[in-house]
Amino acid sequence: MADAKINKAIIAVNRFGLGAKGAELSDAKYDPQRWLLQQLVSPVFNETLANTELAFKTIAEMKAIKRRKGEVKGRKIGPDIITPYRHRLSIDSLSLSIKTNAPFAMRLLDFFSNHFSVSASNQTLIILSPTLEREAIAPNLFGRFEDMLIAVEQHPGMLVYLNNEKSVGPNSPVGKRKPRFK
Numbered sequence: 001m002a003d004a005k006i007n008k009a010i011i012a013v014n015r016f017g018l019g020a021k022g023a024e025l026s027d028a029k030y031d032p033q034r035w036l037l038q039q040l041v042s043p044v045f046n047e048t049l050a051n052t053e054l055a056f057k058t059i060a061e062m063k064a065i066k067r068r069k070g071e072v073k074g075r076k077i078g079p080d081i082i083t084p085y086r087h088r089l090s091i092d093s094l095s096l097s098i099k100t101n102a103p104f105a106m107r108l109l110d111f112f113s114n115h116f117s118v119s120a121s122n123q124t125l126i127i128l129s130p131t132l133e134r135e136a137i138a139p140n141l142f143g144r145f146e147d148m149l150i151a152v153e154q155h156p157g158m159l160v161y162l163n164n165e166k167s168v169g170p171n172s173p174v175g176k177r178k179p180r181f182k
Helices: 002-016 024-030 032-037 052-069 079-099 103-115 123-140 145-154 156-161 173-177
Strands: none
Touching: 002 024, 002 032, 002 103, 024 032, 052 079, 052 123, 052 156, 079 103, 079 123, 103 123, 123 145, 123 156, 145 156
């Protein structure tokens, strides 16, 4: 019987968590299901490192530097803004995963972040994309899927990724000015 309990605990911490660390295996051994249920808490990120408002300020700063330097479109701005930003966010996410008492929540966050992924294919998305996970996915992780889906599809990171900022409806002011092709 003891072997069955330890096997269930091993499955719980490895299959649903991030792998056993510290006392997780012994904690899960007594009641693996309860151990998992206690982790149904959304991860909380350091909002001072990244949020949509800060991302847009960083993007505006990057564009202002480009204009001042007279750089041609498509040329890289350099690591002075983007690299420290990405570095801080990577360390924050990794640190949260390592220190968490809810590895199941982090694993589920990774799943949905991958499911609703946006490509950091340009400098704007490099800055904006981490806020999608932090502001739309994590807060809705254990709520209704519909709420998460709406939060993701309305988040600026997803809208920019899908080029919605360039989308123009036929009856919009810009759409009425554009010549129509037949």
